[in-house]
Amino acid sequence: MPESVYYFIQQLLNGLTVGSTYALIAIGYTMVYGIIGMINFAHGEVYMIGSYIAFAVLAALAMMGIDSVSLMLVSAFVISVIITSTYGFAIERVAYRPLRNSNRLIALISAIGMSIFLQNYVRLAQGSRDIAMPSLITGGWAFGPEDGFQATVSYMQLIIFVVTFVSMSALTLFISKSKMGKACRACAEDLGMTNLLGIDTNKVISLTFVIGAALAAVAGVLLGIYYGVINPYIGFMAGLKAFTAAVLGGIGSIPGAVLGGLILGVTEAFTAGYFSSEYKDVVAFSLLILILLFKPTGILGKPEVEKV
Amino acid sequence: MIKKINKTLAAIAISAAVASVAGVAQAADTIKIALAGPVTGPVAQYGDMQFTGAKMAIDQINKKGGVNGKQLEAVVYDDACDPKQAVAVANKIVNDDISFVVGHLCSSSTQPASDIYEDEGIMMVTAASTSPDITDQGYEMIFRTIGLDSLQGPTAGKFIAEQVKPKRMAVIHDKQQYGEGIATAVKNVVEKAGIDVALFEGVTPGDKDFSALIAKLKKEKVEFIYYGGYHPELGLILRQSAEKGLKAKFMGPEGVGNKDISAIAGKASEGLLVTLPKSFDKDPENAQLVAAFKAKGEDATGPFVFPSYSAVQIMADGMKATNSENPVKVAKTLRSQTFKTPTGNLAFDAKGDLKDFSFVVYNWHADGTKTAVSE
Numbered sequence: 001m002p003e004s005v006y007y008f009i010q011q012l013l014n015g016l017t018v019g020s021t022y023a024l025i026a027i028g029y030t031m032v033y034g035i036i037g038m039i040n041f042a043h044g045e046v047y048m049i050g051s052y053i054a055f056a057v058l059a060a061l062a063m064m065g066i067d068s069v070s071l072m073l074v075s076a077f078v079i080s081v082i083i084t085s086t087y088g089f090a091i092e093r094v095a096y097r098p099l100r101n102s103n104r105l106i107a108l109i110s111a112i113g114m115s116i117f118l119q120n121y122v123r124l125a126q127g128s129r130d131i132a133m134p135s136l137i138t139g140g141w142a143f144g145p146e147d148g149f150q151a152t153v154s155y156m157q158l159i160i161f162v163v164t165f166v167s168m169s170a171l172t173l174f175i176s177k178s179k180m181g182k183a184c185r186a187c188a189e190d191l192g193m194t195n196l197l198g199i200d201t202n203k204v205i206s207l208t209f210v211i212g213a214a215l216a217a218v219a220g221v222l223l224g225i226y227y228g229v230i231n232p233y234i235g236f237m238a239g240l241k242a243f244t245a246a247v248l249g250g251i252g253s254i255p256g257a258v259l260g261g262l263i264l265g266v267t268e269a270f271t272a273g274y275f276s277s278e279y280k281d282v283v284a285f286s287l288l289i290l291i292l293l294f295k296p297t298g299i300l301g302k303p304e305v306e307k308v
Numbered sequence: 309m310i311k312k313i314n315k316t317l318a319a320i321a322i323s324a325a326v327a328s329v330a331g332v333a334q335a336a337d338t339i340k341i342a343l344a345g346p347v348t349g350p351v352a353q354y355g356d357m358q359f360t361g362a363k364m365a366i367d368q369i370n371k372k373g374g375v376n377g378k379q380l381e382a383v384v385y386d387d388a389c390d391p392k393q394a395v396a397v398a399n400k401i402v403n404d405d406i407s408f409v410v411g412h413l414c415s416s417s418t419q420p421a422s423d424i425y426e427d428e429g430i431m432m433v434t435a436a437s438t439s440p441d442i443t444d445q446g447y448e449m450i451f452r453t454i455g456l457d458s459l460q461g462p463t464a465g466k467f468i469a470e471q472v473k474p475k476r477m478a479v480i481h482d483k484q485q486y487g488e489g490i491a492t493a494v495k496n497v498v499e500k501a502g503i504d505v506a507l508f509e510g511v512t513p514g515d516k517d518f519s520a521l522i523a524k525l526k527k528e529k530v531e532f533i534y535y536g537g538y539h540p541e542l543g544l545i546l547r548q549s550a551e552k553g554l555k556a557k558f559m560g561p562e563g564v565g566n567k568d569i570s571a572i573a574g575k576a577s578e579g580l581l582v583t584l585p586k587s588f589d590k591d592p593e594n595a596q597l598v599a600a601f602k603a604k605g606e607d608a609t610g611p612f613v614f615p616s617y618s619a620v621q622i623m624a625d626g627m628k629a630t631n632s633e634n635p636v637k638v639a640k641t642l643r644s645q646t647f648k649t650p651t652g653n654l655a656f657d658a659k660g661d662l663k664d665f666s667f668v669v670y671n672w673h674a675d676g677t678k679t680a681v682s683e
Contacts, residue, residue, distance in 0.1 A: 014517075014519035017517075128350065130571075132568075138551070151523075228547055228572065229516070229543065237514055276510075
């Protein structure tokens, strides 16, 4: 194979990895929007908190002298998911539930406030410096000519693909098959009516936030270890990109969030790889505008029927 | 029309109020020096260096009896290396009626703030901002005790052309005033020396994933990469390059030269080349001062610690020489005299830049230490 094919494959893989991470965070945005029609701008910060908890767990284990990689990974995931989910639950309880019946704009402002609060809370508690995370899993595969351009995939990249795919499939199954999932879909359809029919909608909405936060925690742990650096500001950019991915794929649709994330990631990688990294955000966001012009609900979004 | 008059009246009332506050402040027997720089934000550690150096100078001057019979007092302002916040800080310093500023740190913050200081007749000495644009405006109140990008770039470029001699290289920057300025200077010098610059590209500060860029650098088969910017991005680029098997040597300006780059990049930071101001803490003449920092439990090794110390000292020396705290008079004196400081004998040109300042190339190590390559 000529070198340019390996280069193409490499950029595709790079794009898919970044896209998977966008997708994991985007699911949280899309679920909340699908059910209560609100954009949870604090979701990026929840992801950031997930990273910090993973760091705290890893640091604590290292202090106790435990150096088994699998044990470190599992405990980082479990503890981060549990604590971050609690955050997700608490955020909904404190900042959104009291405002649920008011104007949508008010809930949105509350979400932005929550985002600023969480960012500064972590900054004050942990300091604003970059914190380096240990790279637990190193190595990978390289393929291509020995003396020419070699495409590489690291184990960590593979883990990110797999975790994203498994999380999405599990969530889709949960929503389409389980009883609670059915309640979620009912809430998405008509919240007021579902409540009248005897379903505890408060519980369903809390659950949505908990699931979104848990997935954000998974992304936080994975990306913290993959990139190796965290600071209190990582949530902002990650949240913005994930939100874009959710809108691109059709906000409210879970497969749409994953598709949107992947498209966004691959577009960025190809722009940076074949054109210039200076223009990758310009091209990615132009694509978003183009798609929304022709399909205002996003790629997989269903046209919303105007409720009278 | 009435509205207009009301506005004028209000303005007069406010300025009268400010003036009365100013009167009170001047009656006090301390001379306030504002220390403006990032207390928070991603480059806060550089701010620490600046504050450490300046506060030490203030302490030592006060111990020797202060300036013109008055004690100096440090007031810290946080600009978070954000141009918007820097302007707010500058206005606050004006309102607080402080006439002397040591700061700011980031060139992009110093630039907008310096406009305000010049207009208000406040003297500003930056110990860290290296963008040539800051002094290019011909301001009378703005000085710096550190070299310029336009100096650091050629130093790095000359080193690359004469010592490294790569066949193909890339120049990457962070699209900011500081990073792109140095990167452009480096590119111009090495291109004149006949080195092929295969890639000149910007990255977005705050980005975490540079895999697409690294794949491109691998494809272009560059042997050497110069990065203009700060350590958070270069640290990640180094780490991801090592993972992706990019075998090239990296070089960066003093913005990447601190221990955090080793924390982020780990082993990948070994062998990174960095241009930094001379290590003033290694100068035998400064041994006593280094011991004073150690006694306070402070780190004297950062690149901005001693230039900040000198910044405070020249202000104090200027006030002593003119026997006044009038910043305009002090600024005039600074241009006409030579001052002996821990960073050498400082003399300023008409633009407020040092007449003589040199950068040194260092070899960075994975444990956060460095060794000089060229003197």
